[in-house]
Amino acid sequence: MDLKKLSTTKITQVYYGLFLNRCYLCDTPSHNTFCHSCQAGLIRNDQHCLQCQRPIHSTSQICGRCQIQALSYQRCIAPYRFEGIIKTLIHSVKFHQGNHYIRPLMSLLSEQLRQEYDQQTWPEQLIYVPSHPHRIKERGFCQTRAMSTQLIKQLRRQEPDLTLKFAAKNPLIKTLHTQAQHSLSRKARLNTPRDLYRVTGHVAKHVALFDDVMTTGSTVEYCCQQLLQAGAERVDVWVLARTADKAF
Ligand SMILES: [Zn+2]
Numbered sequence: 001m002d003l004k005k006l007s008t009t010k011i012t013q014v015y016y017g018l019f020l021n022r023c024y025l026c027d028t029p030s031h032n033t034f035c036h037s038c039q040a041g042l043i044r045n046d047q048h049c050l051q052c053q054r055p056i057h058s059t060s061q062i063c064g065r066c067q068i069q070a071l072s073y074q075r076c077i078a079p080y081r082f083e084g085i086i087k088t089l090i091h092s093v094k095f096h097q098g099n100h101y102i103r104p105l106m107s108l109l110s111e112q113l114r115q116e117y118d119q120q121t122w123p124e125q126l127i128y129v130p131s132h133p134h135r136i137k138e139r140g141f142c143q144t145r146a147m148s149t150q151l152i153k154q155l156r157r158q159e160p161d162l163t164l165k166f167a168a169k170n171p172l173i174k175t176l177h178t179q180a181q182h183s184l185s186r187k188a189r190l191n192t193p194r195d196l197y198r199v200t201g202h203v204a205k206h207v208a209l210f211d212d213v214m215t216t217g218s219t220v221e222y223c224c225q226q227l228l229q230a231g232a233e234r235v236d237v238w239v240l241a242r243t244a245d246k247a248f
């Protein structure tokens, strides 16, 4: 074989042929990240509030909360519900060192983002909702940072003209160590102290704010307000999964 003729494109094709023709979860042959059966276990967030993407069961298009309170973000993209396989995989990443699930999870999100921004302007900068340094020390890594790094890698490969920037140092930092959100009651989460996140670096005019899961939306809303105060003019929220909220 003439190695000089083996272009980078060819190497990439061979690589994907070898490693990406099987379902990431059950290993059956599949051209997609997940096979049909595993795909069926991914619960899409199809019936949701048009503004905050909260899953809703009523016929109204805007949830109760959005009817009384304006949001700081322009749009929210949340393709899945925090249930079934998605929930198991995210938990595995967070609590059981399931880092190898980050790539398939981000491929699901990047697929959705490419559809959403097909005819629209992409944000200029990707910023993530960070964990507190104490929690990063406990877990050994910050999962939203690891996910954003993987997401930007995939998007840049699929969209060669993309100019979305991702700073080595996230401009948004968490300043207080709080109890994990999932162990708090809904009321407690809504009353989370307001000085949790601070902007310490450059923020572009059009920002994408990434988080893995959006629960009540109060963290994301608070972070958006901080980014707007720091000079952003528009924030788009990107989350992989949204929890169902029975109260609305
Ligand atoms: Zn499968």
Ligand SMILES: [Zn+2]
Binding pocket: 049, 050, 051, 052, 053, 054, 062, 063, 064, 065, 066
């Ligand atoms: Zn809403």
